[in-house]
Each structure stands twice: as C-alpha cells, then as structure tokens.
Amino acid sequence: xxxxxxxxxxxxxxxxxxxxxxxxxxxxxxxxxxxxxxxxxxxxxxxxxxxxxxxxxxxxxxxxxxxxxxxxxxxxxxxxxxxxxxxxx
Numbered sequence: 001x002x003x004x005x006x007x008x009x010x011x012x013x014x015x016x017x018x019x020x021x022x023x024x025x026x027x028x029x030x031x032x033x034x035x036x037x038x039x040x041x042x043x044x045x046x047x048x049x050x051x052x053x054x055x056x057x058x059x060x061x062x063x064x065x066x067x068x069x070x071x072x073x074x075x076x077x078x079x080x081x082x083x084x085x086x087x088x089x
Contacts, residue, residue: 002044004074004084013084014045023059030063034087038069041089050081057083 007013016033018026030047037045047064049056060083064073069087076082 002086004044004072004086007044007084010046010076010082010084014040014042015048016045017048018056018060019048019050021056023055026056026059027063030060031067034067034069034085037087038089043089044084044086046076047083047085048081049083057081 014033014037016029018029021029026049033045033047037043047060049060051057061073064070064083064085071086071088073083073085076084
C-alpha cells in the first residue's frame with residue numbers, strides 16, 4: 001500500500017484537468033474520475049485544479065471530503081495547483 005507521502009513524481013499518475021470547468025461540472029467529473037480509477041485499479045491519481053481564484057480548489061476539496069471512497073488527499077508539494085488523491089479500491 002502506497003501513501004501520499006511517498007509520491008514524488010506525478011507525471012506517471014492518471015490526471016484529471018479541471019481547467020475551464022465550473023464548480024458543479026468539476027464535482028461531477030471528479031466523482032466520475034474516482035469511479036473510473038476504481039475500475040482501473042489506480043489507487044492514486046491527481047486532480048489539476050489550478051491556482052487562480054481558488055473556486056475549483058475549494059470545489060475539489062469539498063467533493064473529496066464527501067466521497068466515501070477517498071482515503072486521503074493532499075496538495076502536491078511542487079505545484080499547489082494539483083491535489084494528489086488516494087482511494088479505496
């Protein structure tokens with residue numbers, strides 16, 4: 001079992017880019033992406049929400065807190081516009 005603290009490089013992880021989405025559509029896409037990664041057995045993935053005004057970041061955190069499959073999530077060290085997520089398979 002990997003932890004988020006062991007993740008250094010995110011280039012090889014599945015990514016969901018939310019740029020251009022509104023908060024409601026972003027929430028829908030995040031939940032769909034979680035379901036897809038459960039099917040594909042990807043325990044860790046990345047959500048790219050950008051920095052900007054923080055609307056997408058706040059929407060991302062809200063969805064991840066309420067989704068029962070999410071074990072943990074944290075902002076990526078080297079890019080604060082990304083959140084790394086670990087889910088229960």
